[in-house]
Amino acid sequence: MVGLKIDGRPVQAPEGTNVLKAAEQAGVSIPHFCYHPAFEAEGNCRMCLVEVEGLPKLELACSTVVREGMTVWTSTPRVLQARKDVLEFLLAEHPLDCPICDKAGECKLQEYYDRHGLFAGRFVEAKEKRDKKAAIGKGLLLDRERCILCTRCVRFLRKVTGTGELGVFERGVRTEIGIYDGVPVDNNYSGNLVDICPVGAITDADFRFKTRAWFLKKGPTVCPGCSRGCAIVVESVSGYPLGEGQRRIFRIKAGENPAVNGHWICDFGRSGRRDIDERRHVRVMKNANPEEELSWQKALADVTARIRAVPGPERAAKIAVVLNSRLTCEELVLAKRVFAESLGLGKIFFADPKPGVADGFLLTEERVPNARGVLQAGFSPRLPDLAMLAASVEVLLVFGLHLLDHFSEEAVFRALAGIPWKFLFSSHAGPLDRLADFVFPVALPAEKSGTYINVDGLRQTFGRAVEPPPGVVSEREILGCLANGLGLNMGEPDAC
């Protein structure tokens, strides 16, 4: 550890730390645009200049490494003037179109002007005219007038994805970011460019002009898209019901987790936004019709009754359950106790999305978040053979829609038609709705709290990132209620 003083406060920082980070740890924030903790210091924005005692010039906090006994001042008149000057330079050629800019409210330029600027502009010349919506690939639009040339995007594509689609072109005030010879940005991590752009230069067509940043509630959780378990932040507005075409979830951004994903998430995980809003079940359905008045608790009483109707010794053969690996550890443990240990079922199966192709970075082959949790709960997951599943079964409980990932709709319908009682627990509408006597809407991972175990065996507990639709609960509550109804004491809170 190295001892230094920042603004008069004694600070201890690990050797090799830069002044900017050391100050941050000590609660002193030094404004910066181009510096990003995932990259080496670049030093092009000149915003983080600080005074280091004994050195004649102002030094960059991002690149100056802490030394024993160093004394740093971050808000002397010279420093404040330098910050103002950099802001004035940047704002001189900036379009100041904050009222229509997606980044407004979370823009560093805006934030720093508010905190360190507050000068009257002296630039009276004509601003440079530049392309305001250059399509650079994957739905990303580049506004070259807003760009402050911090080159975070260029460095991300060179150093993180290694794809290098963006470069710096021209020079002087005409300098601009661009793609090479019309070859667009095309990789599974393009969304991060929007996250790391400190201003509104790179925006995402999926989010563009849809809402204002300050309306969004940010809920951290773990991405359920694959078994990596990246930290994500789900950004939503509250309020139901949604009108036609209205959104509740506006975007998913990368969360920070040094042990898993650093600062990045893949586009596949980011596109999970659609999954949360679109084609959702919000009501219990009976014989494929939404029931306005029927609560899930009441409907579940029917499930309980059907299970109870099967005599104990016959249950192993006559009741079947299909689970999935998107369930949390807590839900899986509960399912194990209810279905395997208490009811003694023999027909417990799993149906998951088919594996995809790993991208060599974060995205794994397994397109479920909790395959390790399934094993740890004591299950030996296997896909059902449809004929076997149907044979002599009287009550079938299916969690999730992924049977259809492995069997045709027709095959599923044909095989399961003869089962007298079929219950489906699913978040989204799908063809199986018509097959089930009751369909129970369930919460999505982002609407739950729980634990996933990732591909490396890391247990990650997360809280609820967004509120589920009213009347929609997680499988954990449903299983708890089922246990209660069956008279099994699971130590779970009584939800019924």
Added chain:
Amino acid sequence: MSEDDVRLIPADDSSWRFEAYLRRGGYEAARKAVTSMAPQDVIAEVRRAGLRGRGGAGFPAGLKWSFVPQCGTAPKYLCVNADEGEPGTFKDRAILVRNPHQLLEGMIIAAFGVGIRKAFIYVRGEYARIARRLEEALAEARERGFLGRGIFGSDFDLEVIVHVGAGAYICGEETALLESVEGRRGQPRFKPPFPAVVGLFRSPTVINNVETLANIPSIIGCGADWFTARGLPKDGGTRLFGVSGAVRRPGLYELPMGTPLRTIVETHAGGPPEGVAIKAVVPGGLSAPVLRPDELDVPMDFDSLAKAGSMLGTAGIVVIGDRTPIIEVLKVTARFYAHESCGQCTPCRIGTSWIHKTVTRIGEGQGRLSDLDLILRLAEGMKGRTLCPMGDAAALPIHALVSKFRDELEQAVSR
């Protein structure tokens, strides 16, 4: 100064050939260094000679060489900066055209001293024809075994590659030069690390100006004392002063370090033409803050000019006569830096452009008095705050023009 002291630029054009150079005693110093001196003694001699970098910054050359780590297995490189882009400067060009073998000899000695086996000569794009002559000179030296393997029968090898740039001022900045040699966009690197430790292809690299290296043979050949006797103890040797503008005899003058600016302008270059008075003098290339006629007695060496608030820079002296409006000088200066800023860091990218736009407006008769203060403030906002020295190179001369000729500019604005 006697004929013998003119070491850098021989008089006639055929002097560039290998045979002509040998007749002048060429390659004797290199032979001496390679066959009879220890590398560290070469560096020590150059340090003792007080040779300061002729590219503009005036960093002691021997000291620069001594920063290169002597141990380690990484290859080391020598880069010759022949990207002579500073306006008002034409000295390296003369060496390259008239005396390329003296540069090569200097390179051999430098490479031997530092332990380098591969060197690059980075020639600015505009010097494409000169680069071809350089290639010819290299071929001559190679043919005679003065370059390549086992030079002078020793086990010392040196390979030299001529690399032609694409014509950007910024590539004269040493780290931008490295980027350009590596095939990337020419823009300065963030320092530290310095090139002596992490330079070309991430290896220790010495970057020296053409004139700096052309001085090396006489230091090794005649000794450090001889060299300092032709200049100052801490700023040894002669300097190529390029004089242009409002003088009777514009040209290149090789004179001892410390020769007063007035002597160079009035005696050697013959002073201004009939009916013209000197209004201002740029002493060391466009980036050197301008001097007024009453400031011309300054000795032309690095320290004296720094004390006078300017710099010796490339020793390109531009004499501005009283028929030239300062606003025109300011326009040319502002346009140059706005055009040549690489655009990497904020203060230089926007500052040079903003000043250029403002000066252009003043030139079009739309100026306001407050514009002059604004220009000064913008220059102050750039000074010492940029990633490379170009911010200062642009801010200082502009600041000096506006502050030293404020009265004339105020009149220009009010008109």
